[in-house]
Amino acid sequence: MNKLDKEITLAKKKWASFQDNKEPIIYIGAASCGRAAGALDLRTRINDFIEEKKVKATIIEVGCIGPCYLEPLIDIKMPGQPRVSYNNVNAKTLSIILKSHLINGVAHAKLALGHFGKKGFEGIPQFYELPMLKPQVRVVLRNCGLIDPEDIDQYLAVDGYQGFIKAITTMTPDDVIGVVRQAGLRGRGGAGFPTHKKWAVCRNSPGDQKYLICNADEGDPGAFMNRSLIESDPHAVLEGMLIAGYAIGASKGIVYIRAEYPLAIERLKFAIKQMKDCGLLGKNILRSDFSFDIRIKEGAGAFVCGEETALIGSIEGKRGMPKSRPPFPAISGLFGAPTIINNVETMGTLPNILRNGAEWYTKFGKEGNRGTKTFSLVGKIRRPGLIEVQLGTSLREIIFDIGGGVQKNFKAIQTGGPSGGCLSEEFLDLAVDYESLAAAGSIMGSGGLIVMDEDTCIVDLAKYFLDFTQKESCGKCVPCRVGTRHMVEILERITHGEGNPEDLLALRTLGDTIKKGALCGLGQTAPNPVLTTLRYFRNEYLEHINNHRCRATVCKELIEYRVIKEKCTGCQSCVRVCPTGAITGPRSEPHNLDLTKCIKCRSCYEICRFDAIAGDAIVIQTGEKKS
Amino acid sequence: MPETIEAIFKKHGRTSDELIPILQDVQKEFGYIAQESLKKISRYLKLSENLVFGVASFYTQFRFTEPGKHAVKVCLGTACHVRGGSTLLDTLERGLGISCGETTEDRRFDLERVACLGCCALSPVVQIDRDIYSRMSVNRLTELLKKYE
Structure with missing residues (x-):
């Protein structure tokens, strides 16, 4: 029996006693988002509580289970009872929960979100039957929030590394590529190129040294799937790297990860150390001919480094500028050696495919678009969070069934981040697959879904995205460097109410030219947000240009703040917060707002909205601009 | 040392x-x-x-001037943008009297913008040193800054 087998046997035993716990277990959702919501403070409070009451309990930090809007999440599992999840826990509710559940052994039905397992408690729904969770299919995220990401034994106990063990003991590298082909896996980084094709090219390229790079440079603003996966289940990603490395014949693996994700980096480093201890990295892994090592390379903050050739340049210590292809990295990549770059999610999918077989995987999704995809569902949505659905699920299902609908009236959804497009209501029944999204002028991208309601200005949003890509443009090719700048300037003019009707044609021409002429994916997709919004929301552009009107009251130059005299109770809250002294007036009398002093900072609007008496006495208006 | x-x-x-x-x-x-x-x-x-x-x-990570005591980073990812992240940045610029990328004269604060901190579901967020503050508003932010000396 080798070291790993022993470890697995031990891990399973440990897991079984963990499931059949003799003392209470408290789970804390402590991925980055949970921490931002205050999870670590809760952890201190829980520690203090059990010390004070002299209760024995195990506390473990788990990753992200998905419904981020309910953070922080605390789960309690009493001996012989199912695990119960509590949401939006704060200091006050925490002590109620702990007293009720931990001390008296009664789950607090009012504060509880749901329970795991079949048998539960009265008045508490099953966790996976919750509206947000029910339509989801969890393949990549199967362990997220359920296991301790810093304990390799828990991963091993839930059949972790079985996919890799199967591959290395019973299959040749070509078999592995064959299984991935049958499964129909396409790269989850955005472009959707068939993974097996890329692999086969690399495998057949001559060269003693080949590299496998896991692209965790999740630069899309508004996307956090990869961060969540690494923070919650790092071993799944690393197992995927072993499988891919074996298939392409690489002996070195690199995780290229954003420096903005310190917790994910920490978890990866820890997991790699555990792998080494178990003999899952190093020379002749599991007494095979396969030797593999993984190291971490921190990105230094450049969106363009998500592009394959730029990423390679960055690892080589150069400015991260893309190169023209061919040669493709699979033939000549890092240090001139054949290199495969796969996204984090692709890696996270591989163990599942190898463990369960290609046929199992093809049950999900549809012809040509097999499997599942994770998305970060954010914006003006009721239930933002991390989700996973089968490819081919409609936008309507994602937004309304899983996301619980939009806060106000639905306006648009942006798929694919700054490289993607903005789709209007008529596309709600569009199936989310690579081809359908492309046909609508957008892209799948890595998986950011940003929902917008009537309070979002489409022109401002298009400007925001283009401003982002313009700033991130590496400056190598002219269409991207100069073209995007011109587009931003035009959009600035329009949002300032200084646009003219010809601007729209100019935007289109520029956009089409950049798409055709740019060197890399960043430039080729940069105009998408503008082109799609021009197509589907032309009226809003025209309103800005012709009527100087921003219906969402976002564009500062086109709005003004007003005090509604009839509603103002003269409470002075706004007078106090106004930084420029634009609001004046004695107590109990309607206040005056001096528009010449107002800098539209929103302070008064926020304060007033939360005032129970006055309500919406301050409004933001847009109208015809007097020239 | x-x-x-x-x-x-x-x-x-x-x-x-x-x-x-x-x-x-x-x-x-x-x-x-x-x-x-x-x-x-x-x-x-x-x-x-x-x-x-x-x-x-x-690379945006590297800076060539000495940093201030506290690093204030306003997230301007898409989710934060649609929920008012840029208004927060304006507030800070005005409150601290500096532009994005600068350091206050008393070297107390650095002000930066970041593309995305990955806490989109809790937007808008602001990071001060290592702490991330979620669901910020203009008024809460003004209060928050007072805590940092």
């Missing part, structure tokens, strides 16, 4: 792919990349100063 730059060099080889990791370590240790550091790195790796600065200035 900060580590010397020579001690940092010892942890790295002399190949050009070590450039970015060295820059990262130097910045971690000293808070920024001083001109003197650039010179030493260039000598150590046998690369021109031009090239070293060219690489360092390409």
Whole structure:
């Protein structure tokens, strides 16, 4: 029996006693988002509580289970009872929960979100039957929030590394590529190129040294799937790297990860150390001919480094500028050696495919678009969070069934981040697959879904995205460097109410030219947000240009703040917060707002909205601009 | 006592792919990349100063001036943008009297914008030093800054 087998046997035993716990277990959702919501403070409070009451309990930090809007999440599992999840826990509710559940052994039905397992408690729904969770299919995220990401034994106990063990003991590298082909896996980084094709090219390229790079440079603003996966289940990603490395014949693996994700980096480093201890990295892994090592390379903050050739340049210590292809990295990549770059999610999918077989995987999704995809569902949505659905699920299902609908009236959804497009209501029944999204002028991208309601200005949003890509443009090719700048300037003019009707044609021409002429994916997709919004929301552009009107009251130059005299109770809250002294007036009398002093900072609007008496006495208006 | 730059060099080889990791370590240790550091790195790796600065200035992570006491970063990811992140940045710029990328005169605060902190479901967020504050508003932010001396 080798070291790993022993470890697995031990891990399973440990897991079984963990499931059949003799003392209470408290789970804390402590991925980055949970921490931002205050999870670590809760952890201190829980520690203090059990010390004070002299209760024995195990506390473990788990990753992200998905419904981020309910953070922080605390789960309690009493001996012989199912695990119960509590949401939006704060200091006050925490002590109620702990007293009720931990001390008296009664789950607090009012504060509880749901329970795991079949048998539960009265008045508490099953966790996976919750509206947000029910339509989801969890393949990549199967362990997220359920296991301790810093304990390799828990991963091993839930059949972790079985996919890799199967591959290395019973299959040749070509078999592995064959299984991935049958499964129909396409790269989850955005472009959707068939993974097996890329692999086969690399495998057949001559060269003693080949590299496998896991692209965790999740630069899309508004996307956090990869961060969540690494923070919650790092071993799944690393197992995927072993499988891919074996298939392409690489002996070195690199995780290229954003420096903005310190917790994910920490978890990866820890997991790699555990792998080494178990003999899952190093020379002749599991007494095979396969030797593999993984190291971490921190990105230094450049969106363009998500592009394959730029990423390679960055690892080589150069400015991260893309190169023209061919040669493709699979033939000549890092240090001139054949290199495969796969996204984090692709890696996270591989163990599942190898463990369960290609046929199992093809049950999900549809012809040509097999499997599942994770998305970060954010914006003006009721239930933002991390989700996973089968490819081919409609936008309507994602937004309304899983996301619980939009806060106000639905306006648009942006798929694919700054490289993607903005789709209007008529596309709600569009199936989310690579081809359908492309046909609508957008892209799948890595998986950011940003929902917008009537309070979002489409022109401002298009400007925001283009401003982002313009700033991130590496400056190598002219269409991207100069073209995007011109587009931003035009959009600035329009949002300032200084646009003219010809601007729209100019935007289109520029956009089409950049798409055709740019060197890399960043430039080729940069105009998408503008082109799609021009197509589907032309009226809003025209309103800005012709009527100087921003219906969402976002564009500062086109709005003004007003005090509604009839509603103002003269409470002075706004007078106090106004930084420029634009609001004046004695107590109990309607206040005056001096528009010449107002800098539209929103302070008064926020304060007033939360005032129970006055309500919406301050409004933001847009109208015809007097020239 | 900060580590010397020579001690940092010892942890790295002399190949050009070590450039970015060295820059990262130097910045971690000293808070920024001083001109003197650039010179030493260039000598150590046998690369021109031009090239070293060219690489360092390409990436947003590296800064070349001494940082202030507290780093304030406003997230301007898409989710934060649609929920008013840029208004927060305006507030800070006005409140601190500096533009994005600058340091206050009393060296108390640095103000930066970041593309995305990955906490989109809790937007808008602001990071001060290592703490992330979620669901910020203009008024809460003004209050929050007072806590940092």
